[in-house]
Amino acid sequence: MIRPVLNICLIGAVCGLVLSATQAMTRSHIDENRLRQAQALLIDMAGWDIQLDGEWRSASLNLCPDGYFVRGSQPGYTGPIEFVLLWEPARGLTLRVSNHRETPGIGDFIDHNRSDWITSMDGASLDRWAALDNVTGATVTTNAVRSALTEHGPVLMEQCR
Amino acid sequence: MTAADFKNAVLANNPAWAQLLGLCPLLAVSNSVVNALGLAAASTLVVIGSNTVISALRGFIPDQARLPSFVLVIATFTTVTTLLLEAFAFDLYLKIALYVQIIVTNCMILGRAEAFASRQPVSRAILDAAGTAVGFAIALIGLGAVREVLGQGTLFENAHLLFGESAASWTIDIGDAGTLPLALYPPGAFLTTGVIMALMTSLKRSTHDRQKMNTRR
Numbered sequence: 367m368i369r370p371v372l373n374i375c376l377i378g379a380v381c382g383l384v385l386s387a388t389q390a391m392t393r394s395h396i397d398e399n400r401l402r403q404a405q406a407l408l409i410d411m412a413g414w415d416i417q418l419d420g421e422w423r424s425a426s427l428n429l430c431p432d433g434y435f436v437r438g439s440q441p442g443y444t445g446p447i448e449f450v451l452l453w454e455p456a457r458g459l460t461l462r463v464s465n466h467r468e469t470p471g472i473g474d475f476i477d478h479n480r481s482d483w484i485t486s487m488d489g490a491s492l493d494r495w496a497a498l499d500n501v502t503g504a505t506v507t508t509n510a511v512r513s514a515l516t517e518h519g520p521v522l523m524e525q526c527r
Numbered sequence: 528m529t530a531a532d533f534k535n536a537v538l539a540n541n542p543a544w545a546q547l548l549g550l551c552p553l554l555a556v557s558n559s560v561v562n563a564l565g566l567a568a569a570s571t572l573v574v575i576g577s578n579t580v581i582s583a584l585r586g587f588i589p590d591q592a593r594l595p596s597f598v599l600v601i602a603t604f605t606t607v608t609t610l611l612l613e614a615f616a617f618d619l620y621l622k623i624a625l626y627v628q629i630i631v632t633n634c635m636i637l638g639r640a641e642a643f644a645s646r647q648p649v650s651r652a653i654l655d656a657a658g659t660a661v662g663f664a665i666a667l668i669g670l671g672a673v674r675e676v677l678g679q680g681t682l683f684e685n686a687h688l689l690f691g692e693s694a695a696s697w698t699i700d701i702g703d704a705g706t707l708p709l710a711l712y713p714p715g716a717f718l719t720t721g722v723i724m725a726l727m728t729s730l731k732r733s734t735h736d737r738q739k740m741n742t743r744r
Contacts, residue, residue, distance in 0.1 A: 370589030377584060377596055381603040388607045392614035399617040470555060470625045471713075479621070 403464050404437050404450050411452045411460045431455070434525035436518055440510035442466055443473055447510045453522035458489035461515060473507035484511075492519045536658030543666035544727055548635035552626040553667055554716040558678065561685045563671030565619045567664035569608045569627045574636050574663075575656040576604040578644040582652035585645050597640040598631070605631040619688040635663060673719055676701055678711035 412433065427435040433454035439446040448465040461484060463476045475481040483501060487494075495515035501508050542548045549570075556566045577600050581588070588596045609627050612620040620627075630636065639659050644652040675682055680702040686694035709715040 370591065373587045373589055374592055374596060376587065377599060381599055384603055385606055388610050392610045395614035396610070399613065403617070403621075467625065467628060474625065 400448070400465060407450050407462050407464055408435055408452065411450070411462055412454070428525070430526035432526070434522050436522065437464075438514060438518060440514050441506075442468055442510050443504065443506040444468060447476065447507070447514075449511070449514050451514065451518055451522065453519075453525060455526050458491070459495075459515065459519055459522070460488050461511065463511075468504065468507050472502055473504040475502050475504070476507060476511055492516065492523070495519065533654060533658045536655060537662040537665065541662040541666060542635040542638075542659055543663055544724060546635070546638075548638060549633045549663060550720075552629060552633065553663075553670065554713065554720060556623055556626045557667055557670040557674055557716060558711045559675045559685065560668060560671045560683055561619075561689055562623055563667040564664075565612075565616070565623050565689055566626060567660075567667045569612065569623075570630055570633070570636075570663055570667075571657075571660035572608050573601065573604040573630050573633075574639060574660045575653060576607075577601045577636060578639060578652045578656035579649055580604075581640045581644040582647060582649045588645065593645060594637075594641070597637060597645070601636055601640065602631045616689065622688070635659065670716070670719060670723065673723070674710045674715060677707040677719070678715065679708070680706070 408427070412429075412435075414432065425437050429435060433452055435450065435452045437448070437450050439448045441447070444467040446465075447463055447468070449461055449463050452460045454460070462478055463484065466474070466476060468474050468476065475483045478484050492515065495512055498508060498512045539545060543550065543553050552566055552570075557563045577597070580600050581597055584596075584600075605628065608630070609620075609624065612624065612627060639655060643655045647655070672682060675684065680700065682699040682701065683694075683697045686697040690697075707715070710719055
Protein backbone atom coordinates (compact mmCIF):
# COMPACT_ATOMS: atom_id res chain seq x y z
CA MET A 367 0.00 0.00 0.00
CA ILE A 368 2.84 2.38 0.84
CA ARG A 369 4.56 1.91 -2.53
CA PRO A 370 1.74 3.30 -4.73
CA VAL A 371 1.52 6.34 -2.45
CA LEU A 372 5.28 6.91 -2.68
CA ASN A 373 5.11 6.53 -6.46
CA ILE A 374 2.36 9.15 -6.74
CA CYS A 375 4.39 11.49 -4.51
CA LEU A 376 7.41 10.91 -6.77
CA ILE A 377 5.41 11.73 -9.91
CA GLY A 378 4.02 14.85 -8.21
CA ALA A 379 7.52 15.92 -7.18
CA VAL A 380 8.88 15.49 -10.73
CA CYS A 381 5.97 17.51 -12.16
CA GLY A 382 6.51 20.21 -9.50
CA LEU A 383 10.22 20.43 -10.35
CA VAL A 384 9.51 20.78 -14.08
CA LEU A 385 6.98 23.55 -13.40
CA SER A 386 9.31 25.40 -11.01
CA ALA A 387 12.18 25.25 -13.49
CA THR A 388 9.97 26.51 -16.35
CA GLN A 389 8.57 29.31 -14.22
CA ALA A 390 12.05 30.41 -13.15
CA MET A 391 13.16 30.38 -16.79
CA THR A 392 10.19 32.39 -18.12
CA ARG A 393 9.34 34.75 -15.24
CA SER A 394 11.41 37.74 -16.36
CA HIS A 395 10.12 37.50 -19.96
CA ILE A 396 6.50 37.22 -18.77
CA ASP A 397 6.84 40.20 -16.38
CA GLU A 398 8.37 42.28 -19.16
CA ASN A 399 5.59 41.31 -21.61
CA ARG A 400 2.86 42.17 -19.07
CA LEU A 401 4.48 45.50 -18.29
CA ARG A 402 4.70 46.43 -21.96
CA GLN A 403 1.07 45.44 -22.42
CA ALA A 404 0.00 47.63 -19.47
CA GLN A 405 1.94 50.54 -20.97
CA ALA A 406 0.32 50.01 -24.38
CA LEU A 407 -3.11 49.84 -22.75
CA LEU A 408 -2.48 53.04 -20.83
CA ILE A 409 -1.56 54.93 -23.99
CA ASP A 410 -4.58 53.45 -25.78
CA MET A 411 -6.98 54.26 -22.92
CA ALA A 412 -5.76 57.81 -22.46
CA GLY A 413 -5.79 58.69 -26.13
CA TRP A 414 -3.14 61.34 -25.56
CA ASP A 415 0.61 61.15 -25.80
CA ILE A 416 2.13 59.96 -22.53
CA GLN A 417 5.84 60.20 -21.96
CA LEU A 418 6.66 57.05 -20.01
CA ASP A 419 10.04 56.62 -18.40
CA GLY A 420 11.97 53.85 -20.06
CA GLU A 421 12.01 51.79 -16.89
CA TRP A 422 8.50 52.56 -15.57
CA ARG A 423 7.56 49.55 -13.45
CA SER A 424 5.47 50.83 -10.56
CA ALA A 425 1.86 49.81 -9.91
CA SER A 426 0.66 53.39 -10.25
CA LEU A 427 1.51 56.44 -12.31
CA ASN A 428 0.76 60.05 -11.43
CA LEU A 429 -0.06 61.93 -14.62
CA CYS A 430 -1.80 64.84 -12.87
CA PRO A 431 -3.33 67.19 -13.83
CA ASP A 432 -4.42 64.99 -16.76
CA GLY A 433 -4.99 61.74 -14.89
CA TYR A 434 -3.85 58.98 -12.56
CA PHE A 435 -3.29 55.34 -13.47
CA VAL A 436 -3.09 52.12 -11.42
CA ARG A 437 -2.49 48.44 -12.16
CA GLY A 438 -3.99 45.74 -9.93
CA SER A 439 -5.67 42.37 -9.76
CA GLN A 440 -8.81 40.77 -8.36
CA PRO A 441 -9.60 37.10 -7.84
CA GLY A 442 -11.56 35.75 -10.82
CA TYR A 443 -13.27 32.43 -11.51
CA THR A 444 -10.12 30.73 -12.79
CA GLY A 445 -7.25 32.76 -11.36
CA PRO A 446 -6.47 36.44 -10.93
CA ILE A 447 -7.97 39.05 -13.25
CA GLU A 448 -5.30 41.70 -13.86
CA PHE A 449 -6.56 45.14 -14.78
CA VAL A 450 -5.45 48.68 -15.50
CA LEU A 451 -7.53 51.63 -14.35
CA LEU A 452 -7.23 55.23 -15.51
CA TRP A 453 -8.82 58.23 -13.79
CA GLU A 454 -9.11 61.39 -15.84
CA PRO A 455 -10.95 64.32 -14.21
CA ALA A 456 -12.20 65.33 -17.66
CA ARG A 457 -13.46 61.88 -18.76
CA GLY A 458 -13.94 59.81 -15.62
CA LEU A 459 -12.83 56.22 -15.01
CA THR A 460 -11.66 53.80 -17.70
CA LEU A 461 -11.02 50.13 -16.96
CA ARG A 462 -9.29 47.52 -19.13
CA VAL A 463 -8.45 43.91 -18.26
CA SER A 464 -4.88 43.08 -19.21
CA ASN A 465 -4.77 39.40 -18.27
CA HIS A 466 -7.41 36.84 -17.34
CA ARG A 467 -8.37 33.19 -17.69
CA GLU A 468 -12.15 33.50 -17.50
CA THR A 469 -14.32 30.97 -19.32
CA PRO A 470 -14.56 31.69 -23.06
CA GLY A 471 -18.05 32.82 -24.03
CA ILE A 472 -19.15 33.41 -20.41
CA GLY A 473 -16.57 35.31 -18.38
CA ASP A 474 -14.58 36.81 -21.24
CA PHE A 475 -17.01 39.73 -21.68
CA ILE A 476 -14.44 41.69 -19.60
CA ASP A 477 -11.88 41.35 -22.40
CA HIS A 478 -12.05 44.45 -24.65
CA ASN A 479 -10.69 42.37 -27.56
CA ARG A 480 -13.64 39.97 -27.37
CA SER A 481 -16.55 42.15 -26.27
CA ASP A 482 -17.60 45.82 -26.38
CA TRP A 483 -19.05 45.63 -22.87
CA ILE A 484 -16.10 47.10 -20.97
CA THR A 485 -15.60 49.95 -23.45
CA SER A 486 -19.32 50.75 -23.10
CA MET A 487 -18.63 51.40 -19.40
CA ASP A 488 -15.94 54.03 -20.12
CA GLY A 489 -16.60 57.12 -18.02
CA ALA A 490 -19.34 55.40 -15.99
CA SER A 491 -19.88 56.77 -12.47
CA LEU A 492 -18.84 54.83 -9.38
CA ASP A 493 -22.51 54.44 -8.49
CA ARG A 494 -23.16 52.73 -11.81
CA TRP A 495 -20.23 50.36 -11.23
CA ALA A 496 -21.36 49.66 -7.66
CA ALA A 497 -24.89 48.86 -8.90
CA LEU A 498 -23.55 46.40 -11.47
CA ASP A 499 -25.49 43.20 -10.92
CA ASN A 500 -24.52 40.36 -13.21
CA VAL A 501 -23.25 40.10 -16.77
CA THR A 502 -23.77 36.85 -18.77
CA GLY A 503 -24.41 35.03 -15.46
CA ALA A 504 -20.70 35.17 -14.61
CA THR A 505 -21.11 36.15 -10.95
CA VAL A 506 -17.46 35.84 -9.85
CA THR A 507 -16.17 37.70 -12.91
CA THR A 508 -18.71 40.50 -12.47
CA ASN A 509 -17.87 40.78 -8.77
CA ALA A 510 -14.16 41.04 -9.64
CA VAL A 511 -14.56 44.02 -11.99
CA ARG A 512 -17.04 45.70 -9.64
CA SER A 513 -14.60 45.28 -6.72
CA ALA A 514 -11.74 46.66 -8.83
CA LEU A 515 -13.72 49.86 -9.29
CA THR A 516 -15.24 50.17 -5.84
CA GLU A 517 -11.88 49.52 -4.13
CA HIS A 518 -9.63 51.68 -6.31
CA GLY A 519 -12.11 54.20 -7.73
CA PRO A 520 -12.66 56.38 -4.60
CA VAL A 521 -8.89 56.60 -3.98
CA LEU A 522 -8.18 57.47 -7.61
CA MET A 523 -10.88 60.14 -7.71
CA GLU A 524 -9.11 61.97 -4.87
CA GLN A 525 -6.11 62.47 -7.15
CA CYS A 526 -5.52 65.42 -9.50
CA ARG A 527 -7.76 67.77 -7.51
CA MET B 528 4.52 0.94 -34.62
CA THR B 529 4.68 0.59 -38.38
CA ALA B 530 4.23 3.21 -41.07
CA ALA B 531 0.71 1.82 -41.66
CA ASP B 532 -0.15 2.40 -37.98
CA PHE B 533 1.14 5.97 -38.24
CA LYS B 534 -0.93 6.55 -41.40
CA ASN B 535 -3.93 5.04 -39.65
CA ALA B 536 -3.51 7.40 -36.66
CA VAL B 537 -3.30 10.37 -39.01
CA LEU B 538 -6.11 9.53 -41.47
CA ALA B 539 -8.50 6.64 -40.74
CA ASN B 540 -8.39 7.21 -36.96
CA ASN B 541 -7.90 10.95 -37.15
CA PRO B 542 -8.62 12.16 -33.59
CA ALA B 543 -10.80 15.04 -34.76
CA TRP B 544 -12.55 13.86 -37.93
CA ALA B 545 -12.89 10.14 -37.19
CA GLN B 546 -13.04 9.99 -33.37
CA LEU B 547 -14.52 13.47 -32.79
CA LEU B 548 -12.10 14.14 -29.93
CA GLY B 549 -10.77 17.56 -28.92
CA LEU B 550 -13.55 19.40 -30.74
CA CYS B 551 -13.78 22.31 -28.25
CA PRO B 552 -10.36 23.83 -28.98
CA LEU B 553 -10.61 22.68 -32.61
CA LEU B 554 -13.78 24.69 -33.26
CA ALA B 555 -12.86 27.64 -31.04
CA VAL B 556 -9.39 28.39 -32.36
CA SER B 557 -9.57 27.39 -36.03
CA ASN B 558 -10.77 30.77 -37.37
CA SER B 559 -7.41 31.38 -39.04
CA VAL B 560 -4.43 29.31 -40.18
CA VAL B 561 -2.05 31.09 -37.79
CA ASN B 562 -4.26 30.48 -34.74
CA ALA B 563 -4.67 26.86 -35.85
CA LEU B 564 -0.91 26.45 -36.27
CA GLY B 565 -0.32 27.89 -32.79
CA LEU B 566 -2.75 25.50 -31.15
CA ALA B 567 -1.45 22.59 -33.24
CA ALA B 568 2.11 23.30 -32.05
CA ALA B 569 0.95 23.60 -28.42
CA SER B 570 -1.09 20.37 -28.63
CA THR B 571 1.86 18.56 -30.27
CA LEU B 572 4.19 19.57 -27.45
CA VAL B 573 1.67 18.42 -24.83
CA VAL B 574 0.73 15.10 -26.45
CA ILE B 575 4.32 14.07 -27.26
CA GLY B 576 5.67 15.22 -23.87
CA SER B 577 2.92 13.58 -21.83
CA ASN B 578 2.96 10.33 -23.84
CA THR B 579 6.73 10.08 -23.41
CA VAL B 580 6.67 10.68 -19.66
CA ILE B 581 3.66 8.42 -19.06
CA SER B 582 5.28 5.63 -21.06
CA ALA B 583 8.60 6.07 -19.22
CA LEU B 584 6.85 6.03 -15.82
CA ARG B 585 4.35 3.28 -16.67
CA GLY B 586 6.06 0.86 -14.25
CA PHE B 587 5.69 3.38 -11.39
CA ILE B 588 2.15 4.61 -12.02
CA PRO B 589 -0.21 2.75 -9.64
CA ASP B 590 -3.10 1.15 -11.51
CA GLN B 591 -5.67 2.46 -9.00
CA ALA B 592 -4.55 6.06 -9.53
CA ARG B 593 -3.57 6.01 -13.18
CA LEU B 594 -6.10 8.58 -14.43
CA PRO B 595 -5.18 11.25 -11.81
CA SER B 596 -1.52 10.55 -12.57
CA PHE B 597 -2.09 10.99 -16.32
CA VAL B 598 -3.99 14.23 -15.74
CA LEU B 599 -1.16 15.49 -13.49
CA VAL B 600 1.43 14.86 -16.21
CA ILE B 601 -0.77 16.35 -18.96
CA ALA B 602 -1.53 19.40 -16.77
CA THR B 603 2.20 19.89 -16.20
CA PHE B 604 2.95 19.92 -19.92
CA THR B 605 -0.03 22.19 -20.61
CA THR B 606 1.20 24.68 -17.99
CA VAL B 607 4.75 24.53 -19.35
CA THR B 608 3.41 25.23 -22.87
CA THR B 609 1.30 28.13 -21.59
CA LEU B 610 4.28 29.68 -19.77
CA LEU B 611 6.52 29.31 -22.85
CA LEU B 612 3.87 30.94 -25.05
CA GLU B 613 3.37 33.81 -22.59
CA ALA B 614 7.13 34.36 -22.40
CA PHE B 615 8.14 33.99 -26.05
CA ALA B 616 5.00 34.49 -28.20
CA PHE B 617 3.00 36.97 -26.13
CA ASP B 618 0.78 38.31 -28.93
CA LEU B 619 -0.26 34.80 -29.92
CA TYR B 620 -0.71 33.92 -26.23
CA LEU B 621 -3.23 36.76 -25.89
CA LYS B 622 -5.24 35.29 -28.77
CA ILE B 623 -5.22 31.58 -27.97
CA ALA B 624 -4.23 31.27 -24.29
CA LEU B 625 -7.74 30.44 -23.10
CA TYR B 626 -7.85 27.46 -25.43
CA VAL B 627 -4.29 26.28 -24.75
CA GLN B 628 -5.17 25.97 -21.08
CA ILE B 629 -8.08 23.65 -21.83
CA ILE B 630 -5.76 21.23 -23.68
CA VAL B 631 -5.51 19.64 -20.24
CA THR B 632 -9.09 18.41 -20.60
CA ASN B 633 -8.63 17.34 -24.22
CA CYS B 634 -9.84 13.74 -24.24
CA MET B 635 -7.69 13.07 -27.32
CA ILE B 636 -4.56 13.36 -25.15
CA LEU B 637 -5.97 11.49 -22.16
CA GLY B 638 -7.26 8.81 -24.54
CA ARG B 639 -3.83 8.18 -26.08
CA ALA B 640 -2.25 8.09 -22.60
CA GLU B 641 -4.75 5.52 -21.35
CA ALA B 642 -5.06 3.40 -24.50
CA PHE B 643 -1.47 3.43 -25.71
CA ALA B 644 1.30 5.25 -23.83
CA SER B 645 0.62 3.55 -20.50
CA ARG B 646 0.99 0.08 -22.11
CA GLN B 647 3.81 0.57 -24.64
CA PRO B 648 7.55 1.36 -24.63
CA VAL B 649 8.69 4.97 -25.03
CA SER B 650 9.63 4.72 -28.72
CA ARG B 651 6.19 3.42 -29.73
CA ALA B 652 4.45 5.94 -27.45
CA ILE B 653 6.33 8.82 -29.12
CA LEU B 654 5.39 7.58 -32.62
CA ASP B 655 1.76 7.18 -31.61
CA ALA B 656 1.76 10.69 -30.10
CA ALA B 657 3.37 12.07 -33.27
CA GLY B 658 0.69 10.39 -35.43
CA THR B 659 -2.10 11.73 -33.21
CA ALA B 660 -0.56 15.21 -33.19
CA VAL B 661 -0.14 15.25 -36.98
CA GLY B 662 -3.74 14.06 -37.44
CA PHE B 663 -5.04 16.77 -35.09
CA ALA B 664 -2.83 19.40 -36.76
CA ILE B 665 -4.13 18.44 -40.23
CA ALA B 666 -7.73 18.77 -39.01
CA LEU B 667 -7.00 22.05 -37.25
CA ILE B 668 -5.02 23.68 -40.07
CA GLY B 669 -7.41 22.40 -42.77
CA LEU B 670 -10.40 23.84 -40.93
CA GLY B 671 -8.47 27.06 -40.21
CA ALA B 672 -7.60 27.49 -43.90
CA VAL B 673 -11.19 26.92 -45.09
CA ARG B 674 -12.64 29.28 -42.47
CA GLU B 675 -10.06 32.02 -43.09
CA VAL B 676 -10.58 31.92 -46.86
CA LEU B 677 -14.38 31.84 -46.56
CA GLY B 678 -14.55 34.35 -43.72
CA GLN B 679 -12.05 37.03 -44.68
CA GLY B 680 -10.59 36.08 -48.04
CA THR B 681 -7.01 35.66 -46.81
CA LEU B 682 -4.50 32.97 -45.87
CA PHE B 683 -1.67 33.26 -43.31
CA GLU B 684 -2.82 36.62 -41.98
CA ASN B 685 -0.94 37.64 -38.79
CA ALA B 686 1.82 35.09 -39.51
CA HIS B 687 4.23 37.46 -37.71
CA LEU B 688 2.58 36.46 -34.39
CA LEU B 689 4.11 33.02 -34.85
CA PHE B 690 7.11 33.46 -37.12
CA GLY B 691 8.40 36.97 -36.33
CA GLU B 692 8.23 40.31 -38.14
CA SER B 693 9.72 38.92 -41.37
CA ALA B 694 6.53 36.86 -41.80
CA ALA B 695 4.28 39.93 -41.84
CA SER B 696 4.30 39.85 -45.67
CA TRP B 697 3.21 36.20 -45.94
CA THR B 698 -0.49 37.08 -46.12
CA ILE B 699 -2.11 35.83 -49.33
CA ASP B 700 -5.16 37.85 -50.39
CA ILE B 701 -7.81 35.81 -52.14
CA GLY B 702 -10.31 38.44 -53.21
CA ASP B 703 -11.31 41.68 -51.50
CA ALA B 704 -13.24 40.15 -48.60
CA GLY B 705 -14.54 36.81 -47.46
CA THR B 706 -17.65 35.48 -49.14
CA LEU B 707 -19.03 34.00 -45.91
CA PRO B 708 -18.13 36.08 -42.79
CA LEU B 709 -20.16 33.62 -40.69
CA ALA B 710 -17.31 31.12 -41.14
CA LEU B 711 -15.20 33.14 -38.66
CA TYR B 712 -17.75 32.72 -35.85
CA PRO B 713 -18.63 29.62 -33.75
CA PRO B 714 -21.77 28.73 -35.78
CA GLY B 715 -19.62 28.91 -38.91
CA ALA B 716 -17.11 26.54 -37.29
CA PHE B 717 -19.86 23.96 -36.69
CA LEU B 718 -21.24 24.32 -40.24
CA THR B 719 -17.79 24.12 -41.89
CA THR B 720 -16.86 21.12 -39.74
CA GLY B 721 -20.13 19.41 -40.68
CA VAL B 722 -19.53 19.93 -44.40
CA ILE B 723 -15.90 18.69 -44.18
CA MET B 724 -16.98 15.61 -42.18
CA ALA B 725 -19.75 14.84 -44.69
CA LEU B 726 -17.24 15.08 -47.54
CA MET B 727 -14.76 12.81 -45.72
CA THR B 728 -17.46 10.24 -44.92
CA SER B 729 -18.61 10.23 -48.53
CA LEU B 730 -15.01 9.86 -49.75
CA LYS B 731 -14.44 7.00 -47.29
CA ARG B 732 -17.64 5.25 -48.43
CA SER B 733 -16.83 5.53 -52.12
CA THR B 734 -13.28 4.19 -51.50
CA HIS B 735 -14.75 1.33 -49.47
CA ASP B 736 -17.32 0.54 -52.19
CA ARG B 737 -14.61 0.58 -54.87
CA GLN B 738 -12.45 -1.81 -52.82
CA LYS B 739 -15.44 -4.11 -52.35
CA MET B 740 -16.15 -4.14 -56.12
CA ASN B 741 -12.50 -4.92 -56.88
CA THR B 742 -12.54 -7.81 -54.36
CA ARG B 743 -15.66 -9.30 -56.00
CA ARG B 744 -14.07 -9.18 -59.44
